[in-house]
Every structure is written in structure tokens, then in C-alpha cells.
Amino acid sequence: MITHHFDVEPKQPCQLPSVQLLHASIHHGSPTARCDLHSHIFTELLYILQGSCRLDVDDQQVELHAGDLLVLNPQCPHYGVQPIREPFSMLCIDLCCACCVGGQPAGYLVLSSRTIQPLEPYLRLFFQELQQHSDSFDEVCRQLAGLILLQLNRVCPLSQASIPSSRKSALECARVRQYIDEHFAQPITLDQLARYAGLNKYYLVHVFNREMGCSPISYLIERRISESKRLLAATRIPVQQISRQLGFSSPSYFSQSFRRATGFSPAEFRRQARDAGSEPTE
Helix, strand or coil, X not given: CCCCCCCCCCCCCCCCCCEEEEEEEEEEXXXXXXXXCECCCCEEEEEXXXXXXXEEECCEEEEEECCCEEEECCCXXXXXXXXEEEEEEEEEEEEEECEECCCCCCCEEEECCCCCCCCHHHHHHHHHHHHHCCCCHHHHHHHHHHHHHHHHHHHCCCEECCCCHHHXXXXXXXXXXXXXXXXXXXXCCHHHHHHHHCXXXXXXXXXXXXXXXXXXXXXXXXXXXXXXXXXXXXXXXXXXXXXXXXXXXXXXXXXXXXXXXXXXXHHHHHHHHHHCCCXXXX
């Protein structure tokens, strides 16, 4: 028997910064109205799973095909994706990391399916984890995000980019807001949000107020009220059930919050919606 021993200790410390997974989603779709020009405060990876698409990025029209990867640096101006050939699907990964591609902090990079072969297994596994939602899938996705960044650095060396404290705060708030948007119907406390963000709760309230113009709990209530207005206008679900369904502690607290936000009770709002011709669907 022949045994080979390999020294896996790095000769130099890894210079890549840590990466934080902010959000991930899978998009399936057909062409829609093109969204306005916009940019993000985070790094965005768009991996084409199936079909083809085009989008305008930094005054250039970019075409992407199955297996291609588009990396958008923070503040890179772009329009929304428009599918060219259906069926179309895309994996979108939003990352907070202190590095950029292509040497331009606000630039982008298109990598072909052949170029990103070392990344492809990690991207596919990330996609499977999102789809299957197995136990601890979110932690697996967080670990995969770091591996994807390391593999990306192999095919296209990344350059360091310092994150201003203002952008770091904005990223922290964006992550908390995303969590609220996805879990607003569940019981959520300020302590829970602070633990999720890894921040002191008083600091979280301070930066969230600065970035969003309201406290995290106020944003949570606003999100619940917005959804309750839709349910009141479009369905026949009883008010008490809507209150329970959206995470309010009691129907009376729901009614108080709703009146404070709209000037009407839930029943009055529903009547006005019916009078205006809104037909309930369920």
C-alpha cells in the first residue's frame, strides 16, 4: 500500500474577507414590464439555470444563457432581467462581502458556463437546498455562499473593497427587513430580530430608524397591516382569523393598530372596499 500525505496548511493566510448571505431566491417566469434602473448595496450573483435572458447593465446590453453567471458589484446600475427563451429560471444570491470583481467597485462580470465549471456543483447544490428546504438548509446555504466566493476567486481573482460603515448599516437593515418581509405572519420580537442580525437591540433600533425611518417593530406592524388590507378587501376571511393569521396578539390589538394606521376599523375598511366594487375571491 502506498500512502500519500498532503500538507493542507496554507502557506499564507487567506486574504478573502468573510461573506454574509443576505438573501437567495429562485425566479421562474416569462417577460414582464421592464423595471426601472436601479442598483443594490450588496453583491448580487445571477446564475441562469434554464433558458436565456437579457438585461441592461451599466449602459451595456448583456445576454445570458443556461449555465452563465452574472456578478453585479454593489452600486452597479442595471434593469430587471427579461427572459428571451422559455422555460426560464434563475438563481439569485445576494451577498455582503468586502470584495469586488473586474477591478471596478461598481462594475459587473459575465462568466460563461465553461469558465464557472469549478463553481457549478456548489451553485447547483445551493439551488437544491433552496428547493428541498431540508433540515438546516439555511445554514448549508450560508456555508455554500462562502465556498462559492472562494471558487469565484479562483476563476476571477477578487479585489478588496472596504465597506463604509454607512453601507454596512444599510446591509444590516436590509437583512432584517428581508426577514420581516418573509416572516411577518409569525410571532416576532425585537430580541429575536437582534439575535438574527447579530446586533445589540438598541443599536438595531437606532440604525433601522436611521435607514428606514421607523423602528423594526413599526415596520413589522406596517407590513402586517398592508397584508390585512389585502385580505379584508379580497377575501371573506373573518377579522378574528385575519388577526390570528397575521401574528397579532389579539383581535382588539389588531383593530387598534389598523385604526391607527388607516383611520378605519377593519370592518369599516372591508365595507368601503366592497362598496368600491372589490369582489372577494375566497
